Amino acid sequence: MPAAAAQTPPQSDHDVLLALNTDYINSVQNSDVKRFDEILSDEFYCSNPDGSLIDRAAFLKQTAQPVAIRNLRAEDVLIRIIDNTAIIHARTRYTKPDGTEGGGRYTDVWMRQGGRWLALSAHVTRL
Numbered sequence: 001m002p003a004a005a006a007q008t009p010p011q012s013d014h015d016v017l018l019a020l021n022t023d024y025i026n027s028v029q030n031s032d033v034k035r036f037d038e039i040l041s042d043e044f045y046c047s048n049p050d051g052s053l054i055d056r057a058a059f060l061k062q063t064a065q066p067v068a069i070r071n072l073r074a075e076d077v078l079i080r081i082i083d084n085t086a087i088i089h090a091r092t093r094y095t096k097p098d099g100t101e102g103g104g105r106y107t108d109v110w111m112r113q114g115g116r117w118l119a120l121s122a123h124v125t126r127l
Helices: 003-007 013-030 033-039 056-063
Strands: 040-047 053-055 070-082 085-095 101-113 116-126
Touching: 013 033, 013 070, 013 085, 013 101, 013 116, 033 040, 033 056, 033 116, 040 056, 053 056
Parallel strands: 040 116
Antiparallel strands: 040 053, 070 085, 085 101, 101 116
16 A cells, blocks of 8 residues: 555545535536536436426436536535434525525435445425
């Protein structure tokens, strides 16, 4: 093993989940279906702001559509880890097409499956 690799401490679950949360938000903003395909479990479901419940396939199809909002970011991110399950609560802020600020909240559930953290569900609200 190279010396540099031996000196790099392993990432904590919290750090891994924080990075995955950032990937998730960036994937929404950039319609990145490829990244979502990598981080969503086969059993993934999403509760949309309009009240609809969609499965993984429908979520990927929905994600492929360009979003009208800009500058999507997560704030006040709270990550709770319980064994092989993690729950992430956060606030979102973004710029609407008319230039006004928008926001909401989301709760994502992640599970460690096969040694990897994968998103199992999402619940999204908008103000």
